[in-house]
Amino acid sequence: MATQASRSAARLMISPTVILLFLWMAIPLGTTIYYSLQRYQLLYPDRSGFVGLRNYTRFVLSPGFGGAVANTLILVLGVLIVTVVLGILIALLIDRPIWGQGPVRILVISPFFIMPPVSALIWKNMFFNPSNGLFAEAAKYVGMAPYDFLGQAPLASIIFIVSWEWLPFATLILLTALQSLDGEQLEAAEMDGAPPLSRFWYIMLPHMSRAITVVVLIQTIFLLGVFGEILVTTNGGPGTASTTLPFLIYKEALLDFDAGTAAAGGVVAVILANIVAIFLMKAIGKNLD
Amino acid sequence: MARVVTPAQKSINTAAAWVVALIIFFPILWTFLTSFKPEEVAVASPPVFVGFDWTMQNYHDVIAQRGYGSYFWNSVVISVGSTVLGMIIAIPAAWAMAFVHGKRTKDLLMWMLSTKMMPAAGVLVPIYLMGKSLGLIDTRFMLMIVLMLMNLPIIVWMLYTYFREIPGDILEAARMDGANLMSEILYVLTPMAIPGIASTLLLNVILAWNESFWTLNLTTFQAAPLTKFIAGFSSPQGLFYGKLSAASVMAIVPIMVIGWFSQKQLVRGLTFGAVK
Numbered sequence: 001m002a003t004q005a006s007r008s009a010a011r012l013m014i015s016p017t018v019i020l021l022f023l024w025m026a027i028p029l030g031t032t033i034y035y036s037l038q039r040y041q042l043l044y045p046d047r048s049g050f051v052g053l054r055n056y057t058r059f060v061l062s063p064g065f066g067g068a069v070a071n072t073l074i075l076v077l078g079v080l081i082v083t084v085v086l087g088i089l090i091a092l093l094i095d096r097p098i099w100g101q102g103p104v105r106i107l108v109i110s111p112f113f114i115m116p117p118v119s120a121l122i123w124k125n126m127f128f129n130p131s132n133g134l135f136a137e138a139a140k141y142v143g144m145a146p147y148d149f150l151g152q153a154p155l156a157s158i159i160f161i162v163s164w165e166w167l168p169f170a171t172l173i174l175l176t177a178l179q180s181l182d183g184e185q186l187e188a189a190e191m192d193g194a195p196p197l198s199r200f201w202y203i204m205l206p207h208m209s210r211a212i213t214v215v216v217l218i219q220t221i222f223l224l225g226v227f228g229e230i231l232v233t234t235n236g237g238p239g240t241a242s243t244t245l246p247f248l249i250y251k252e253a254l255l256d257f258d259a260g261t262a263a264a265g266g267v268v269a270v271i272l273a274n275i276v277a278i279f280l281m282k283a284i285g286k287n288l289d
Numbered sequence: 290m291a292r293v294v295t296p297a298q299k300s301i302n303t304a305a306a307w308v309v310a311l312i313i314f315f316p317i318l319w320t321f322l323t324s325f326k327p328e329e330v331a332v333a334s335p336p337v338f339v340g341f342d343w344t345m346q347n348y349h350d351v352i353a354q355r356g357y358g359s360y361f362w363n364s365v366v367i368s369v370g371s372t373v374l375g376m377i378i379a380i381p382a383a384w385a386m387a388f389v390h391g392k393r394t395k396d397l398l399m400w401m402l403s404t405k406m407m408p409a410a411g412v413l414v415p416i417y418l419m420g421k422s423l424g425l426i427d428t429r430f431m432l433m434i435v436l437m438l439m440n441l442p443i444i445v446w447m448l449y450t451y452f453r454e455i456p457g458d459i460l461e462a463a464r465m466d467g468a469n470l471m472s473e474i475l476y477v478l479t480p481m482a483i484p485g486i487a488s489t490l491l492l493n494v495i496l497a498w499n500e501s502f503w504t505l506n507l508t509t510f511q512a513a514p515l516t517k518f519i520a521g522f523s524s525p526q527g528l529f530y531g532k533l534s535a536a537s538v539m540a541i542v543p544i545m546v547i548g549w550f551s552q553k554q555l556v557r558g559l560t561f562g563a564v565k
Contacts, residue, residue, distance in 0.1 A: 006389050007389060007391070009385070009389075009470075010385035010386075010388075010389035010391070011385075013381035013382055013384060013385035014381070014382045014385050014386060014397070016378050016381070016382065017378055017379055017382035017401070017441060017445055018382075018397070018401075020378065020438060020441065021401055021404050021438070021441060021442065024404065024438040024441075025404050025407060027415070028412035028415045028416055028419075029407070029411075029412065031414075031415035031418075031419075032411060032412055032414060032415050035414055035415065035418075090309055093302070093305055093306050093309060094306050094310075096294075096302045096306075097294050097299050097302065098299065098302045098303040098306045098307075099299070099303045100303065100307070101306075103310075104306050104307060104310045105552065106549055106552070107310040107311065107313065107314040108309075108310050108313050108314070109548070109549075109552050109555075110313075110314055110317055110545060110548075110549075111313060111314075111316070111317065112548065113495060113499070113541065113544050113545040113547075113548035113549075114317070114499070114541050114545070115498065115499040115501060115515065115516050115519065115540060115541065115544075116499065116501045116516075117501055117505075117516050117519040117520045117523075118519050118537045118540055118541055119316070121519060121522055121523060121533060121537065122316050122319075122320050122533075122534075122537060123316065124523075125530060125533060126316075126319060126320070126323065126530055126533075126534075127316065132332050132334055134319070134336060137334060137335055137336055140334075141335065164313070164316070167313065168313070169559070172552065172555065172556055173556050173559075173560055173564050176556045176564055177564050210564065211560070211564045214560045214561075214564055218559060218560070221405050221406060224406075224408055225408050225409050225410065225502060227409075227410070227501065227502045227505070228501030228502065228505060228516065228520070231505065231520065231523075232519075232520050232523040233523075245408070245410065246408060246409070246410035246502070247410075249410040249411070249413060249414075250410060250413065250506070253413055253414050253417065254413075254417070254506065259414050259418065262413070262414045263414045263415070265410075265411075266408075266410060266411035266412060266413065266414060267411065269408045269410055269411040270407055270408060270411040270412075273406050273407065273408045273411070274406065276406075277403060277406040281399065281403065
């Protein structure tokens with residue numbers, strides 16, 4: 001049904017989006033690469049000039065870099081593991097016949113709609129606070145010493161907070177996938193004497209694989225950029241214990257005013273994200289056809 | 290599932306599911322309760338759950354002293370503005386891709402999604418400096434544009450998956466009846482597309498409302514939305530739990546209610562139709 005005329009009309013309709021997205025990628029990326037090769041201090045804009053790869057070596061060799069890359073990967077992987085595993089378990093729980101499935105879904109999905117600074121501050125102050133947070137109160141109640149979560153285990157605490165934000169998303173998607181599973185297949189397996197664990201392993205899990213792929217892809221896109229939670233809880237600390245790559249770049253650019261080094265960091269972040277992206281796109285391309 | 294369960298089994302399942310759901314929801318409930326507590330009750334040890342003199346004082350203080358209104362308005366303008374702008378650009382594109390199949394459609398969609406992989410931190414410096422030289426830092430206009438571009442791939446993808454489900458035969462039937470392109474779009478397709486457009490709109494308003502990289506880094510005061518407002522409560526003001534809670538409740542409730550109503554579409558929308 002596509003005629004020559006409708007094809008060119010279609011091209012016309014698509015082109016604004018493509019052009020805008022192309023510019024949105026190309027201009028900032030080009031500028032970032034340009035700045036990354038320049039000496040560019042925001043406080044002394046006149047002292048500029050080509051410095052080759054010196055910004056890169058400064059950024060990559062800076063004491064915080066290795067840790068920041070590791071922290072970023074630990075954060076992303078940690079949250080993915082927690083949300084997918086718990087998401088599967090909770091989806092299995094809610095999928096069984098229960099009273100009030102609607103309200104339960106509403107309660108479970110709610111944290112997803114909370115803006116990151118709010119959830120981070122609620123957890124930081126009202127739960128993690130070692131002097132009067134609820135966890136400290138609970139510890140006192142059972143006679144244990146309160147634990148300083150954000151001070152002693154900053155990255156784990158942030159993984160906890162971010163997992164709380166994303167668990168609803170994973171649960172809801174996995175639940176939806178589970179609900180589309182043909183009940184008769186499970187019944188047949190049950191009658192043939194398949195124990196619950198192998199019903200899960202051989203029927204439910206394969207059925208959910210597509211949904212799991214989607215959860216991993218979409219969460220990774222958002223998790224690589226986690227920022228607000230770190231800013232309001234630990235500010236990257238103590239020391240650099242919870243500094244991720246985005247946070248390190250933010251520090252260079254807006255706190256140390258070193259645009260050149262921050263730009264080099266940006267290029268490094270783009271390269272790392274693309275390595276992750278290539279793997280993911282391959283996986284999702286296979287799973288979504 | 291058609292399996293038969295005994296009432297006893299169902300009761301146990303129900304209890305377990307509700308316990309898990311309440312644990313997940315508890316921080317929100319606790320924040321809601323705390324927002325009505327006088328400050329000294331909010332930090333009381335041991336904690337008080339409901340047996341206190343409920344007060345609106347925290348809400349009053351947050352609105353009167355912290356200028357909640359202007360932050361709220363900025364959030365509304367930025368999230369709705371960026372989404373509407375994105376829809377205007379994305380609807381024709383998604384439309385064309387859904388109804389005029391080209392060989393490249395899938396590649397094009399994948400490419401659009403891949404632009405989302407570019408970490409915001411990677412382009413913070415040029416965007417910030419560009420905004421600065423154009424005098425656009427701390428303006429709602431700039432945030433609208435940036436968030437629009439950021440969400441554009443998601444908007445296109447979501448619309449595409451909705452549009453694709455509109456049967457193409459109906460177009461041919463309309464054409465046979467002598468409808469031209471304009472009336473085809475206006476009278477045949479638009480009514481069928483409205484549910485998809487509406488849920489795309491809602492979900493992207495939610496995403497834009499909660500976006501907290503650009504909104505925190507590109508604003509100071511004038512254009513600052515609720516994310517910035519809340520971030521201002523990180524220490525030491527955050528230790529006023531009552532006010533922090535009241536501010537949090539006011540920042541999340543409008544969008545959470547929208548979210549509850551659109552949760553059915555959320556799965557389809559955010560998984561680009563891959564999970565239904």
